[in-house]
Amino acid sequence: MDFGSLITAMVTPFNRSDEVDEVALKSLVDHLISTGTTTILACGTTGESPTLTHSEKMRLFEATLKAVDGRVPVMAGTGTNSTKQSIELTKEVAALGVDGILLVSPYYNRPTQEGLYEHFASIANSVDLPVMIYNVPGRTSVNIDVDTVLSLAQVPNIFAVKEASGQFTQISHIAAEKPDDFLLYSGDDKFTVPMLSLGAAGVVSVASHVVGLEIRQMMDAFWHGDHAEAALWSARLLPIFEGLFASSSPAPLKAALELIGQPVGSVRLPLVPVSDALYQHLRALLQRLGKCD
Numbered sequence: 001m002d003f004g005s006l007i008t009a010m011v012t013p014f015n016r017s018d019e020v021d022e023v024a025l026k027s028l029v030d031h032l033i034s035t036g037t038t039t040i041l042a043c044g045t046t047g048e049s050p051t052l053t054h055s056e057k058m059r060l061f062e063a064t065l066k067a068v069d070g071r072v073p074v075m076a077g078t079g080t081n082s083t084k085q086s087i088e089l090t091k092e093v094a095a096l097g098v099d100g101i102l103l104v105s106p107y108y109n110r111p112t113q114e115g116l117y118e119h120f121a122s123i124a125n126s127v128d129l130p131v132m133i134y135n136v137p138g139r140t141s142v143n144i145d146v147d148t149v150l151s152l153a154q155v156p157n158i159f160a161v162k163e164a165s166g167q168f169t170q171i172s173h174i175a176a177e178k179p180d181d182f183l184l185y186s187g188d189d190k191f192t193v194p195m196l197s198l199g200a201a202g203v204v205s206v207a208s209h210v211v212g213l214e215i216r217q218m219m220d221a222f223w224h225g226d227h228a229e230a231a232l233w234s235a236r237l238l239p240i241f242e243g244l245f246a247s248s249s250p251a252p253l254k255a256a257l258e259l260i261g262q263p264v265g266s267v268r269l270p271l272v273p274v275s276d277a278l279y280q281h282l283r284a285l286l287q288r289l290g291k292c293d
């Protein structure tokens with residue numbers, strides 16, 4: 001399975017009753033595919049997975065598969081901080097027909113490296129689907145060390161790591177020592193070009209909701225050898241990359257989607273909508289990029 005270079009970690013649209021909005025979801029899926037997304041990831045952190053119930057997650061996966069209708073692969077975020085629950089959810093989701101699985105590091109428990117390995121390997125071995133592991137210590141309070149990543153790369157269906165640690169010494173070691181068929185993805189939009197220079201296969205993106213075509217142009221410029229153009233794109237897009245994380249994600253992203261005419265509702269508590277000041281800041285950033293009036 002080729003997941004491509006621009007995997008979008010999709011927000012979960014909610015209606016005014018705070019329920020998953022399947023109409024808005026279909027519109028969002030169409031928007032993402034039309035603006036360069038090569039794989040849609042449902043129920044990641046950007047999709048507010050910690051606040052979705054089991055039944056909501058299953059409904060979200062089913063609705064995403066229906067909306068995508070085979071146009072691009074669908075990846076499902078099924079990782080939790082319980083290995084047992086993650087295995088059960090992953091098996092259930094695999095039966096729906098998704099194309100791949102994303103597993104975030106267990107959060108709060110702070111497992112050892114041995115515990116991390118056993119967690120990821122146990123879940124991966126429970127299904128016959130490609131699995132991407134996700135390292136984001138800023139959210140989980142635990143880092144997947146280089147040796148652990150390299151060991152997990154030997155598990156047959158663990159095919160990639162989404163790296164959002166921002167630790168470039170670690171990322172460089174992974175890039176240098178990983179098997180050729182194990183892929184490295186940037187987990188932070190602003191680090192995409194530096195990680196492409198280390199051989200990354202692409203990015204698991206948040207900003208692609210609003211600047212997907214521009215991110216594709218940035219990566220295409222890099223791969224065509226025009227590194228100066230890629231760097232220029234990265235600099236142009238840096239303010240929106242940072243603006244989308246100026247408050248707890250995905251609140252700024254949901255505000256930005258409203259501003260570009262792609263409303264997906266609000267965030268779910270304990271997250272709250274952005275302040276008026278941040279809303280106007282996001283409007284100004286998007287106006288500079290020609291994305292809204």
